């Protein structure tokens with residue numbers, strides 16, 4: 001049995017949040033630079049140039065990349081041979097979230113669904129965090145974090161297709177979602193697609209797909225090919241950076257696939273804006 | 284063809300009617316921030332015939348909910364939020380003198396019609412460029428609804444704040460036209 005102390009988790013989560021708010025990860029930067037090189041529209045090119053400049057300013061001046069510093073989303077893998085001392089893991093992640101958002105001068109964006117009242121004084125600063133736990137072998141604790149803004153969540157969709165609709169049905173659905181979203185989710189975007197499982201499994205997979213290094217090959221060759229096919233179809237829509245028209249709308253398509261029920265084909269599309277703020281730590 | 288202009292607020296009818304979708308504009312002067320909750324209150328005041336916290340004539344509003352400023356900074360990160368949430372309020376403000384809105388994302392037909400009829404512009408700022416855009420904001424002061432936090436109305440002094448004309452006073456829409464130019468239809 002290995003032991004980790006509650007306070008160490010709080011501290012690590014806090015640091016991870018503050019760092020991620022002002023430092024665009026390498027994969028997103030690389031993808032944006034490539035899009036800048038390849039963009040044909042001068043207007044869209046100018047937008048991407050601003051995004052690269054923004055990333056530079058955020059980093060050197062330690063200023064949040066975007067004012068929407070998101071809800072805090074975590075995927076946590078807990079080794080079965082690990083013991084947490086001094087409190088629960090969930091509390092530690094929430095406390096680290098609150099501290100990180102407060103000390104980093106990030107925005108508190110959680111509110112009540114009906115009254116729309118900000119919950120910072122009721123539940124905590126930008127709390128609760130959205131946490132997905134998974135139990136795994138070993139004695140390690142792995143935490144993946146993303147600051148997920150509202151603009152790109154608002155255009156995300158899930159639908160259960162009929163099995164006969166197959167791959168073409170999936171392509172049509174994804175195209176419909178991205179076409180309708182247009183400029184709203186701050187393109188260029190990354191598109192996470194969850195296929196299979198149940199309704200909620202597809203949705204969670206589509207979110208988790210966004211954590212993969214942008215544009216890295218899918219380990220499954222069939223899915224890798226499918227990702228490239230969808231990417232091409234989506235870029236043919238011509239939406240462009242910030243929707244002003246252009247060739248570089250989607251930086252990457254990432255798919256996660258699960259076995260599903262014989263009667264259904266669930267598909268979920270989770271959109272990530274260009275401000276793809278995510279990070280990963282292992283304790 | 285896109286032109287570049289430098290304009291100072293408040294905007295006149297002459298200022299806005301020379302702009303076309305796709306033009307780049309650098310705005311200077313005073314602009315006001317407002318998101319959904321503040322818009323709702325402004326429209327309520329207009330309907331009751333009461334005075335607004337700032338003069339609407341020629342005004343420009345910026346749809347933004349900034350991050351809290353660090354000590355010594357006028358404002359935190361301050362990029363645009365998605366504009367459609369203001370669609371049901373904007374036409375009323377435009378009718379009462381508003382000349383410019385800054386946000387990101389599509390507007391509905393009522394807003395575009397109001398821009399045409401009463402001569403107003405919908406400008407797009409680059410979403411997710413909050414650190415960059417905040418550099419053009421020299422001063423910020425909460426002037427109403429402090430209790431709304433990031434949604435309070437702030438008076439901003441801006442210098443060369445970079446925006447692009449999305450909807451002009453002639454019914455043009457850059458999102459539709461730009462996309463048409465680069466869309467590849469299947470054979």
Ligand code: SF4
Nearest residue numbers: 066149151186273411
């Ligand atoms: S969609 Fe992303 S980049 Fe755009 S405002 Fe929201 S969080 Fe920021």
